[in-house]
Amino acid sequence: MTEQVWQALIITLQLAGVTTAILMVLGLPLAWKLSSMTSRVRPALEALVALPMVLPPTVLGFYLLVAFSPNSLPGQLWQDITGSTLAFSFSGLVLASVFYSLPFVVQPLQRAFEQLDRGLLEAAATLGASPLDRFFSIVLPQTFRPLLLAASLGFAHTVGEFGVVLMIGGNIPGETQVLSIALYDAVETQDFASAHLIAGGLIGFALVLLTALYTLDRRPSRKKEAH
Amino acid sequence: MTEQVWQALIITLQLAGVTTAILMVLGLPLAWKLSSMTSRVRPALEALVALPMVLPPTVLGFYLLVAFSPNSLPGQLWQDITGSTLAFSFSGLVLASVFYSLPFVVQPLQRAFEQLDRGLLEAAATLGASPLDRFFSIVLPQTFRPLLLAASLGFAHTVGEFGVVLMIGGNIPGETQVLSIALYDAVETQDFASAHLIAGGLIGFALVLLTALYTLDRRPSRKKEAH
Amino acid sequence: QTVSADVLRVAVASNFRPVVQELADSFSRQTGHRVTLSSASSGVLYNQIVHGAPFDVFLSADSERPAMLEKEGKLVGKPQTYAYGRLVFWQPLNAKPDYQTITEWRGRIAIANPETAPYGLAAKQVLEHFHLWGDSRIQLLQGANIQQAWQFVATGNVRAGFVALAQLRADKIDSGYLLLRDELYTPIRQDAAVIAGSKNQPLAEQFVRFLLDNAQQAFIQDAGYYPVRDVQPTRDAQPVVEPNAGSESKIESTYTQVYKG
């Protein structure tokens, strides 16, 4: 069991890490775009992004499974290109997690971007900063805390999520079995010693990680202060 | 099936509504307190709030079940006071959902409060507004969008969540059977007609609701504009 | 893909996983091939197999899903029954519950969801038999699967429930339950199948045959199931503790014959 737990831990961290990275890369421009959109389609787009939240994970997982299956177009395409199936692979897990955790990343980012003082961007523009430059030199540092929040929400959600992963991943040890599933298995099979161990570990790990994160986050505050 | 689905829909909405209301009532002061705390324990508290996110819902549900059991202190207390067990009751569901969805509400609120311009609060204070008055007349309107985000995250999460609900609720039709469980059952039993129907309904409902919400949210922007 | 040649992927219904865990270990020792277990509910596993999951063997907790898979051409050969589940009425705080306990029961009772779980269906049949199904004096608490029904009772939230004998055996519980008469419910047949897409078909078939060996069947019986073949009486031929051993053993003998046929 323990070896399997270690494997699951590693896969979990890999999955959460890769997913979070992709989420940030996707989520940042998406949230930025949404926050500065004025078109009528914006609410619809926002609703679309928020959608995965209202579906039960296993159900979402099921529909993703259908989509990823080699019988469907996306799954077919993936197989044609990579030679392997999308479902039951690490890539599939990542894709599903990204889809599922997207709202948890995009929404806080979008709100943060909306709260941003546009005047500072204008100032940066007059100082010669291109739009991309402004994004990196003004927007990102200004929204550092919400960014951290978005990333940690994405990460935690990917770690804790399991309905989708179970469905898409197939719970294959060493490949797609993540910690949450191992934990689920342990509870299901009445192996409470393992369950308590994994749950305790997860909680401890999360506590340490999150505390560290939030402590780091408490650097001299950069929010607009009363002057 | 259909009557049961209707019932499940109603319970789902009730659950999500009540949970969201409680979450806001709890989450607002909690987030406010956290955002203005400077003590060392703050990161630890923040981590604690974030914790439910990293545990798989069913596992969380299992531990909640243990906590709710009449053999444990909280369950005992509840039974002594109300005469009924906490598990398998609507109250239990609400309690579990509140616990589970708390981070999704507290975290965006906290970030929003941190982004707030404290100078405006000072201005309000010199104009005679008491702390509570300032909270309602300045903080809330200023953080309207993040508030909406927090509430909708809480709501959506409660609707979509199902591991915990499944565990705590006992799936009692008309009492604790929510939509997500009905949907899960349909997928589980390969009753795809029902599954597609419920999922379609949920998605449609969510799309309409969210679009409406976000459209409402697009009233003339009140964010700080470049002047 | 190179590794998969000697790794057998077994998809197993969650409630049978603890049993198959040990069997798989001995299979590995015998054959030198590694076995990995992927567990989920039978419904989930079915959906995954339909959509191309890379499993070699499917150990379902029912016989319907394998049959459906066969109809859809997802299997090699026919499904084979590897065990029968046994339902018990469990009331931990009562040393010797009996049928009267059930018929006079008031209040909450935990079962698995009859729509999704075979044990749930069996429990429903038992209740129907005693005209308790739909009785408003009984409040049914449905777990999504038999495991949750067990958890409801085990955590003390419900005083009694219909659970699997195997669950009690796994926890070495030997009192406080009533082993239900077999004729009260349709046999809970658990079928195994070899998946059509398997890259290790011979090994998969070997594994299914292995499960049906006497030694393994004896182990399965020990774990709280009925075996599918005549097995050498082991220590559990007469259960060590049976609350109402008399009537039970009689019924058992007749039914085992039916199964053998």
Next chain:
Amino acid sequence: MLSFDIHLERSGFTLSVNEQLQLVDITGIMGPSGCGKTTLLRCLAGLEKIPGSSIQFRDVIWQRERQYLPADQRQVGYIFQDGRLFPHLNVRDNLTYGVKRRHPSSNHLTPDEVIDWLDIEALLARPVQSLSGGQRQRVAIGRALLRSPQLLMMDEPMAALDWAAKVRIIPRLRELNRRFHLPVLFVSHDREEMARLADDMLLMSNGQIADKGAVHWLLSQAQGLLADDHALSVLDGTVRKVGDYGVSELDVDGCEIVVDQDDLEPGQKVRVVVQAADISIALDDVQRISIQNRLRTTLEDIQELDDKHCLLQLRLKEQVLLALITQRARHKLALNTGMIVYAHFKAARLEVQ
């Protein structure tokens, strides 16, 4: 009456002030950038944590030891250096925010009055984001006034205003002070504003109060912190006659001074601000000259400011007038203390008391 004993430490800056202000009139605060003017106001308004300090306003203790009256109960009006309009409210709602929260017994200005003299009628329904810099500042002034404070603190309230707006607003602020006995603390960098508006003054430097006194006296000090070319005198006088040509004659220590204003009442007390640099000295009683004010004075003191300028102290009877002239002129005229000289200045600026 406002007394305070405040000590505040910050990295690289210490505010340490211990004063007792009569505060019946308008008290100005001047001092170089970064000397602590804003910080002082913030402490008084209850916006800074200052353990160990004490503040008392009239008979209410605002802060002492553990006692601390929160900002919202101090009934102060505060005009912030950076505006701080509420972005989620329009102009009207910003203005009335304090109205709803003011003490019922306080003296009331009506919104209409304030809106009228700040000339913001047209802006009422506008979101504050769409205001120009000067418009914002006027709304901020109005908001603080409508709160009906017991003490008004203004941190450079008119920096973004054009002269026309200042000229409208300053007399109203003085009127407010008189009508409601509303004491005012007023920070500004502009001497002219200061001379026109304030009665008393604090001079700050490096977190301390370097000097305090009547505006007359402090602004006419040419030394120390204010040493530049802006020394001025403030004379108190009485209206003698409201005459032709729209000008009035005042009696200042028995001398006649002409001011170009005719909306005065004979007998009224007024104040005259004269820039030291505006005064020139003649040894003869020249007549055919446009300068209306030719006061006969005694040269009491000559102070060398630098190698170019000197400041003359000229005595009327009671009051003193400062004149800034060049060393060159001083030597050409061979000025000496004790001489009788004629102080020339044009019709002066005047504030009604």
Next chain:
Amino acid sequence: MLSFDIHLERSGFTLSVNEQLQLVDITGIMGPSGCGKTTLLRCLAGLEKIPGSSIQFRDVIWQRERQYLPADQRQVGYIFQDGRLFPHLNVRDNLTYGVKRRHPSSNHLTPDEVIDWLDIEALLARPVQSLSGGQRQRVAIGRALLRSPQLLMMDEPMAALDWAAKVRIIPRLRELNRRFHLPVLFVSHDREEMARLADDMLLMSNGQIADKGAVHWLLSQAQGLLADDHALSVLDGTVRKVGDYGVSELDVDGCEIVVDQDDLEPGQKVRVVVQAADISIALDDVQRISIQNRLRTTLEDIQELDDKHCLLQLRLKEQVLLALITQRARHKLALNTGMIVYAHFKAARLEVQ
């Protein structure tokens, strides 16, 4: 050379300007609050969407039809009315933000120079939240200058500064303009600032350009938009002699004017600002008087401003001097056009060209 044809509609406000500015020197923009000064600068800097308008700076088209050069490529330096320091950067990093992004071929001011004359050395490591109002404004000025712009736009850059700081900064801005041929657009409400800093001026009113011309000329117009008691004249002259007592003698149209400054070179071109209200008129050539500047002039025109004041236009040879006197004085002296009168004013303020 900057030409623009801008039309911008807003609820209740329309900006409509079509001008061509030489823009070699410093161009001032004045006008009442809300008249569109900030909006104009924003349009020019590329911060407003103005479809259908066109702007051309030197030979670069900044906007025309579909063509639109984004703000970050216009190489302008902009000092915002509301500061806009980056809160996540400390003072030093705010200052150098533009340095890293400036055009490599542009003329460089070094950070040390700028830090020195803005007197912000001590603040460099500080977070900008901890700055006082005046400190912020100085950092904002420094940040815009260090960006090495091709065109500098300043929106009331000195409103929060004390006089000492202004006196330090204004000559440097003029020097900058001369040294790097850096054109400057400069919004201010302060006439004195305007007269000292600007060469040309735009007068705005209600979203339109009401008048434009040399600062000399426009500020000395007593009518129209600037009608208040602040008319002034700007005279061009040449240094004749740097004399004793730290004063210098200038030649203005053949007349001698004394200024209290001695850091000049004979032959240097200078500009003298004289407030119309500072001038008095004598009919005789009085001698025993401290006033050093007694110019013999011809009274060319008398303009009645109101029933109290009139503005005299006095001709030297080429140039014109404005004097503001009371009607009373005018009648007492029986002034008439064509008379020879002596314009008296004290040693004047001076800006080196």
